[in-house]
Amino acid sequence: MTFTQKTNESRPSVAVIGAGAAGLLFAGACAELSGGKLRLTVYEKNRQPGRKLAITGKGRCNLTNACPPEEFFRHVPGNPRFLYSAVNAFPPAETMALFERLGVPLEIQRGRRVFPQSERAYDVVDALRAYAERGAEIRYSTPAERVGRAEGGGYFVEAAGKRERFDALVLACGGLSYPLTGSTGDGYRFARALGHTVTPLSPSLVPMEAKDKAMCASMMGLTLKNVVLTVRDGENGGKVLFSEQGEMLFTHFGISGPLVLTASAAARGRDLSRLTAEIDLKPALDEKTLDARLLSELSAQPNRDLKSVLGSLLPSKMTEPFARAAGLDPRKKANALTRAERARLLSFLKRFPLPLARLRPIEEATVTAGGVSVKEIDPKTMESRLSPRLYLIGEMIDCDAHTGGYNLQIAFSTAEAAARAAAALPEGLYTEGEKRKMKRHILVAIDGPSGAGKSSLAKIVAQKLDLLYIDTGALYRAVGYFMLRRGVDPADADAVTALLPEIGIRLSAGKDAMRVSVGGEDVSDRIRTPEVSAAASKVSAIPAVRAFLLETQKETAQKNSVIMDGRDIGTVILPEAKTKIFLTASAEARAKRRWLQLKEQGVETTVEELIEQQKERDRRDRERETAPAVPAPDAVLLDNSGLTLEETAEEVLRLVRKNEALG
Secondary structure (H helix, E strand, O other): OOOOOOOOOOOOEEEEEOOOHHHHHHHHHHHHHHOOOOEEEEEOOOOOOOHHHHOHHHHOOOOEEOOOHHHHHHHOOEOOHHHHHHHHHOOHHHHHHHHHHOOOOEEEEHHHEEEEOOOOHHHHHHHHHHHHHOOEEEEOOOOEEEEEEOOOOOEEEEEOOEEEEEOEEEEOOOOOOOHHHOOOOHHHHHHHHOOOOEOOOEEEOOOEEEOOHHHHHHOOOOEEEEEEEEEEEOOOOOEEEEEEEEEEEEOOOEEEOHHHHHHHHHOOOOOHHHEEEEEEOOOOOOHHHHHHHHHHHHHHOOOOEHHHHHOOOOOHHHHHHHHHHOOOOOOOEHHHOOHHHHHHHHHHHHOEEEEEEEEOOHHHOOEEEOOEOHHHEOOOOOEEOOOOOEEEOHHHEOOEOOOOOHHHHHHHHHHHHHHHHHHOHHHOOOOHHHHHHHOOOOEEEEEOOOOOOHHHHHHHHHHHHOOEEEOHHHHHHHHHHHHHHOOOOOOOHHHHHHHHHHOOEEEEEOOOOEEEEEOOEEOOOOOOOHHHHHHHHHHOOOHHHHHHHHHHHHHHHHHOOEEEEOOOHHHHHOOOOOEEEEEOOOHHHHHHHHHHHHHHOOOOOOHHHHHHHHHHHHHHHHOOOOOOOOOOOOOEEEOOOOOOHHHHHHHHHHHHHHHOOOO
8 A cells, every 4th residue: 555644753754845956955954953853855856856956057056155144135136135044044154164064175266156166066966965865865756746734734745656744844846947957836836735825936047038139149159258238228218227247148049148147137027128238348448448449450450351350359250240230341441431430339349239129938047036925934944934844945935136156045045944943843843732633543434325425525525634535446446457457257256366366456645536556557547448347347246356355445444544435334344433424315315416417418317217216226235135235333324415515525524523533
């Protein structure tokens, strides 16, 4: 049986979803700080950890910025005040000390960007992985599919056909940028499922498209260093939105590089088609000095083409596009230029204009802006204000920064804050009331005549109380499927009985229904065919099959909180269940429901005919020698004749909560 709600291990358990920068640091720090008192499980959808981390800084990994905290916040446009506690408690200096301790020598480069001396991002990834694996189990290639609150306290995680309960949950799933690395927005879905608000998402630190793509494409791959990029709002009096010196490059669609990525954060929320980027190609020279230099170059090469003369001032790949952008013929001789044309060249050298079109899509962004609202997170611990022992860290929260190592520092600082908080869990994990609830082993049995709505009711209650619903019919279909696959006649009792030990039925919790595996193969969707249903009907008449599946159901109920429906559930399979319901809807009510169903299907009949058929079937079921349709002595009789399915479910939930003291 692969459905697991509880663990036999006494240590408090913590699930971490995501083995990126934040998830790995959290796992390592939490294991270290708790002294091994926590059972840490990390779910990672990729075969290797830190895929996005491995490509940062062009594969060199700019892991932080060597600046003091007070300056750090000036580079955080997205909710800097929220980060005050976390970054001051674990500033860049602490990050650097940690990686040095983990065996990654560092060096500080231009702009105080911090890189591993090897300039290999995988050295950082490997160090974090080893740090995490000291005290955590990392389940690679195991994406979390669903999370939620577990009955009685804690959380459940569904992954790889299993549902496991944990005492605490950490969401470190990343954002939406670079989805090929695994950042596909799962964390936002999980956070919403747990009641959190996700603010609008948009790309940050993302390349920009230019209106003149052809010109940019002609310079594709060209890197400009030590230039000043200024972004102006062209419809607001040329208001400067961003201006900074650094490095950028041209692409087939526009511009990218560190300067452009940072500028994109300043342009966030604006209509880029109104903006213009200006490049000062010679920021070290004022206009007077640059004009003298330009005049000198033109005078020294009077008979050469303008394109050739510009080669002494610009990269060769840029000379012709530059001249054409300035409205000049690249082949025009230097001595033929007019004073006005020279002035235009000077202007373009100091303010090379690039009208912008739009930001590139979020999939190409380095960072996602927006995320889980910081109003719903404790800034000191990263614990949810809405759901105890839920922690949210890294890029998925609504904080983002400029390029230069600041965003990874946010991931590390928030992870460390959560790790310190989670490390204290063993000291006071649950209240006494929560502990009492967690010890409950809930068993619910539902029975009643055919057409009373037993299965539909059981499925609703299972979902509401986080119980495993065991579909008895699916078990018989699994046996029938196995016999058909082995070429055995499902009605041949001797042949079927001989093969029962080989079936290997396993049950697991699916998103919406129980999953069934036969011999390690998930057959849940293959056992719904008419052929399999017919085979299931035949094997169900074999006593050995019934006995075999009764034991399977009993074993499952011993290990899990379950709800089951059908005959013998309350007397044979779940005799110890505290909640046993026997539905007593009248034959008239059940026949009318059936009549409405048949009417929708276009089948003509009368309510009177269906009532007589229902009464005859009830008589046969009551008089059966094996598993007669009679209530268990301690079952509660519930007349659902005049109740809707939802109203019946509410009454059953009330009884379960009362019997189990769930409150």
